[in-house]
Every structure is written in C-alpha cells, then in structure tokens.
Amino acid sequence: MSQKRVPVAVDAVHCATCMMGNVCLPAGMPNHEVEQLDQLVKERIKLKKGDILYRSGEKLDALYGLRLGSVKSQLEEATGQVQITGFFLPGEIIGLDGMLDGEHGTNAVAMEDSEVCVVRLKDIDDISRYVPSLQQQVRRVMSKEIARTYQVMLALGSMRSEARLAAFLVNLSQRLSALGYSSTDFIMRMSREEIGNYLGLTLETVSRLFSRFARDGLISVSQREIRILDMEALEELAGHQAS
Amino acid sequence: MSQKRVPVAVDAVHCATCMMGNVCLPAGMPNHEVEQLDQLVKERIKLKKGDILYRSGEKLDALYGLRLGSVKSQLEEATGQVQITGFFLPGEIIGLDGMLDGEHGTNAVAMEDSEVCVVRLKDIDDISRYVPSLQQQVRRVMSKEIARTYQVMLALGSMRSEARLAAFLVNLSQRLSALGYSSTDFIMRMSREEIGNYLGLTLETVSRLFSRFARDGLISVSQREIRILDMEALEELAGHQAS
DNA sequence: CGGACTCTTGATCCGCCTCAAGTAATGTGG
DNA sequence: CCACATTACTTGAGGCGGATCAAGAGTCCG
Numbered sequence: 231m232s233q234k235r236v237p238v239a240v241d242a243v244h245c246a247t248c249m250m251g252n253v254c255l256p257a258g259m260p261n262h263e264v265e266q267l268d269q270l271v272k273e274r275i276k277l278k279k280g281d282i283l284y285r286s287g288e289k290l291d292a293l294y295g296l297r298l299g300s301v302k303s304q305l306e307e308a309t310g311q312v313q314i315t316g317f318f319l320p321g322e323i324i325g326l327d328g329m330l331d332g333e334h335g336t337n338a339v340a341m342e343d344s345e346v347c348v349v350r351l352k353d354i355d356d357i358s359r360y361v362p363s364l365q366q367q368v369r370r371v372m373s374k375e376i377a378r379t380y381q382v383m384l385a386l387g388s389m390r391s392e393a394r395l396a397a398f399l400v401n402l403s404q405r406l407s408a409l410g411y412s413s414t415d416f417i418m419r420m421s422r423e424e425i426g427n428y429l430g431l432t433l434e435t436v437s438r439l440f441s442r443f444a445r446d447g448l449i450s451v452s453q454r455e456i457r458i459l460d461m462e463a464l465e466e467l468a469g470h471q472a473s
Numbered sequence: 474m475s476q477k478r479v480p481v482a483v484d485a486v487h488c489a490t491c492m493m494g495n496v497c498l499p500a501g502m503p504n505h506e507v508e509q510l511d512q513l514v515k516e517r518i519k520l521k522k523g524d525i526l527y528r529s530g531e532k533l534d535a536l537y538g539l540r541l542g543s544v545k546s547q548l549e550e551a552t553g554q555v556q557i558t559g560f561f562l563p564g565e566i567i568g569l570d571g572m573l574d575g576e577h578g579t580n581a582v583a584m585e586d587s588e589v590c591v592v593r594l595k596d597i598d599d600i601s602r603y604v605p606s607l608q609q610q611v612r613r614v615m616s617k618e619i620a621r622t623y624q625v626m627l628a629l630g631s632m633r634s635e636a637r638l639a640a641f642l643v644n645l646s647q648r649l650s651a652l653g654y655s656s657t658d659f660i661m662r663m664s665r666e667e668i669g670n671y672l673g674l675t676l677e678t679v680s681r682l683f684s685r686f687a688r689d690g691l692i693s694v695s696q697r698e699i700r701i702l703d704m705e706a707l708e709e710l711a712g713h714q715a716s
Numbered sequence: 717c718g719g720a721c722t723c724t725t726g727a728t729c730c731g732c733c734t735c736a737a738g739t740a741a742t743g744t745g746g
Numbered sequence: 747c748c749a750c751a752t753t754a755c756t757t758g759a760g761g762c763g764g765a766t767c768a769a770g771a772g773t774c775c776g
Contacts, residue, residue, distance in 0.1 A: 313631055355609070376618055380558045386630050388673065434724085683756095720776105721772105725768105735761100744750085
C-alpha cells in the first residue's frame with residue numbers, strides 16, 4: 231500500500247498539454263474545450279508494482295486515467311473465483327464499473343510502477359455545465375468499455391484457445407501502436423497465468439500456445455518479450471471460430 | 474421489418490406514470506425530477522417477434538427502454554461468428570454499446586412482440602441541463618451493463634457448464650422477480666441454442682443440463698416453461714468454479 | 717549461491733463438442 | 747381441421763481440445 235497521492239500543481243501538466251490528450255478522456259474533443267478541463271484533474275496517484283488502486287466494495291467517487299504504466303482489474307467472488315476483466319494501458323480509463331451503487335465491483339492492481347490522474351465524478355458534473363461535451367466523452371469511454379467486453383464475450387464464448395490468444399496479441403499490438411510504441415516488438419506486463427485467467431485458459435495452455443506460435447514462425451518469444459513476425463497469420467487465426 | 478413508430482401523445486403515459494419507472498432509466502430518481510422527464514420520450518416503437526430494432530453499423534442517436542416483451546442483442550463478426558451479448562427484459566436499457574463512434578456495434582432483435590421507448594441522446598443532453606441527475610442515471614445504467622458483462626466474463630472464463638446454466642437461471646429468476654413476476658415459475662423466451670450461444674455452450678449441452686437438473690429435482694422443465702424447485706441448490710451450483 | 721517464482725514440456729484424463737437419429741411442438745396451406 | 751413441413755428439443759455414441767497432474771528448467775532477487 232505505497233499509494234502516493236500528489237496534488238497537481240497549478241502550473242503542472244493539464245489535459246491540454248498532456249501527451250495522452252489524444253487517447254484519454256478528452257480524445258476527439260476540440261482544443262478550445264480541452265483547455266477548459268484544467269480543473270478536471272486536481273490530484274494524481276503514483277503506484278508501485280502490486281499496489282492496489284481500489285478494492286471491490288470501496289466507495290467510488292472518481293474515475294482514473296492511466297498516465298503511465300499498466301493496471302489490471304479483476305472481479306473477485308465470495309466463492310474465491312477470480313476473473314481478470316481487463317488490462318489497462320496508458321490513456322485508458324479505469325473504474326467504470328460500480329457507478330450504479332457507488333461502489334467498485336472489482337479490484338484494480340498496478341502491474342508495474344504506474345501513475346493515474348484522479349477524475350472526481352463531482353468535478354465532471356461541475357465542469358460539464360460549461361463544457362457540455364464532457365458528458366458525451368464519459369459516455370463514449372463507457373460505451374467503448376462495453377463494446378470491448380462484448381468482444382471478450384465473443385472470444386470466451388466461441389473461439390478456440392489459439393484464436394483467443396492470437397486475438398489477444400493482435401489487440402495488444404494495436405493498442406500499443408496507437409500509443410506510439412512498436413506494433414511488433416513489445417513486452418507483455420502480464421504473466422502466463424494472468425493471460426490465461428483473462429482468456430479462460432490455464433497457464434499451461436497459454437505457454438504451449440506461445441511455443442507453438444513460435445515454432446510456426448508467427449512470433450518469437452523470450453519470457454515476456456514478444457516479437458510478432460507474421461501479423462497477417464495471427465489476424466487470420468484470430469478470425470477463426472471454434473468449429 | 475414491421476417496426477412501427479408511434480409518437481407519444483401529449484396526454485399519454487410518461488416516465489412519471491409508467492409502471493417501469495422504478496426499474497428503468499429513472500430508477501432511484503426523486504419524484505419531482507422524474508416528473509420533469511415528460512419530454513424525454515417522444516416516440517415509441519412496436520416490434521413484432523423477430524423484428525430488428527437496430528443493426529450493427531447503423532447510426533446511433535438514441536437509447537431504447539424496453540417497455541414490453543424481450544429483446545436480445547448480438548455481436549456479428551465479419552467472419553460469421555455470432556455472440557449473443559444480452560437478453561433484455563422490460564425496464565432494461567438497450568443500445569448502450571457503440572456510442573463511441575455513433576454506430577451500433579450489435580444487432581438488437583425482438584424475441585417476442587415488444588415495445589420500446591425511444592430516448593434520443595440529444596434530448597438527454599437538453600433535459601439534463603435542468604435535471605442534472607439524468608446524466609448520472611445514464612452513467613449508472615451503463616455502469617450496470619459493464620458490471621453485468623464482467624459477471625458473464627467470469628462465467629465464460631472460469632465456470633463449468635452446469636454452474637453457468639445455474640447462474641443463468643438464478644439471474645433470470647431474480648430479474649423477473651424484480652419485475653413482479655414469479656421467481657420460480659416462468660417462461661424462457663430464448664431457445665436452447667440462444668442460451669447455449671450466450672453461455673458459450675452447444676444447444677445439446679444445454680438440453681442435457683436441463684434434463685439433468687430436472688432429474689436431480691432442481692427444476693421441472695416443459696419446453697420453455699421452467700419451474701424452480703430448489704433455488705438454494707441452484708445458487709450453490711452457480712457458486713462452484715471449474716476445478 | 718540459494719530460494720522463490722515463472723515458465724516449459726510431457727502424460728493422462730475428462731468435460732464438452734460433434735455427429736447422428738429420433739421425437740415432440742409449431743406453423744402452413746388446402 | 748387435417749396433412750405435412752419445419753423447427754425445436756432430446757438423447758446416445760464417440761472423439762478431441764484443453765485441464766490436470768507432475769517434473770524439470772530458466773529467471774529473478776536477496
């Protein structure tokens with residue numbers, strides 16, 4: 231629990247000057263409106279690897295924009311079942327579930343040293359009085375999350391294991407590419423077990439699939455370092471259903 | 474395509490007098506605010522069984538509150554894969570995905586003769602100027618949908634088939650009960666195949682499970698008519714994970 | 717250098733899918 | 747209302763994909 235809350239200095243980076251401005255909450259907003267968001271983020275939180283941003287059941291009064299690092303969110307049932315519901319990269323918004331009863335429904339854990347912008351719901355409502363499109367942005371982000379989970383449902387419900395992992399890699403590649411990183415060479419921040427949990431597979435199956443993909447010349451793998459050698463083949467695989 | 478659009482007469486039922494008022498979009502709003510929503514729904518759509526409310530790719534400019542009947546939404550990939558992403562009951566909101574680029578990402582199909590209230594996004598934004606809590610309600614509904622899909626991810630990712638179906642029945646029972654229907658006796662509007670698709674199983678497996686649950690005295694089944702005989706046992710089953 | 721993870725790989729097993737056949741419900745046109 | 751077609755569901759037999767169990771290798775970190 232080494233969460234460190236830091237107030238945002240008056241002259242510090244705001245949304246208008248943040249490098250994530252084009253992918254984060256303000257994505258697509260006209261410049262003159264983004265400039266009005268300078269009071270939106272009054273605080274940031276620095277997280278060390280393994281730190282918990284929030285726990286299921288805690289009161290929710292803010293969303294978090296990931297600025298740096300990576301975070302996973304996971305659902306934990308009383309029965310002991312755990313399901314990772316998402317891996318978040320910089321520019322993505324964390325904490326969208328649980329706004330119905332004001333309580334988080336998942337845990338959010340930093341997968342490496344990370345930093346998030348705290349966006350209080352109260353401030354969203356206040357600011358959207360004079361920046362009406364802000365509400366639309368929030369809806370947009372939530373809608374995007376819903377669309378993402380539908381894709382995961384499709385993967386879990388009707389793809390064979392190799393298609394799931396291929397789709398996972400292609401998706402990760404695209405998101406990293408949108409952030410300006412290489413789309414073919416990257417480091418996965420998650421373990422085999424976490425990937426397996428997310429995709430409804432065991433860690434052994436994930437490991438075997440990585441080996442097979444490598445043997446077939448689709449990728450090369452060294453621990454969590456991935457190089458995609460044949461993107462087309464991966465996309466082809468990802469498009470194949472169970473039967 | 475026998476969609477029938479009907480304008481809402483000035484003296485017709487509005488949110489404040491609608492029977493669904495306590496479960497639909499206005500759920501939890503104070504009465505004096507619900508009364509201000511009389512301009513929110515200017516149109517309703519009557520659907521016959523099999524009618525399509527919207528198709529993937531169509532422009533989205535409204536949400537739909539289901540007033541009567543039942544509707545399924547399904548993701549269709551170019552590859553031919555189909556995944557049912559939700560079964561909607563009266564009082565539930567349809568069309569929450571696809572608000573990011575203004576296009577629906579799924580198809581919505583009536584599973585029986587149904588009727589929906591059309592809630593235009595423009596009207597939401599207009600009305601929320603003088604009813605600020607309306608935006609929170611929209612967030613709430615979207616957040617609830619996200620939380621629901623997380624539960625489905627858990628089911629698809631780490632439950633065995635009998636746990637999935639048990640959880641499905643318990644969930645359906647609870648939602649029907651909240652609508653004032655019996656929690657133990659109801660008719661499922663969906664086919665074995667649709668249930669199977671939603672739960673990531675084949676129709677044969679679903680059929681076998683129904684038979685087994687009946688043989689074990691948990692339920693009695695006659696086609697789509699279900700009677701739950703041992704709710705506790707079902708809940709117990711639903712809480713069991715794969716291993 | 718030791719100890720704890722994380723990952724890989726093999727052998728075996730089982731849950732669910734596939735394929736197949738038959739029965740029951742529902743719909744349709746005469 | 748009946749004959750017929752169509753669709754929905756049930757049940758069985760067999761096969762396979764991924765889980766489980768188990769052992770060993772590589773990597774990280776004190």
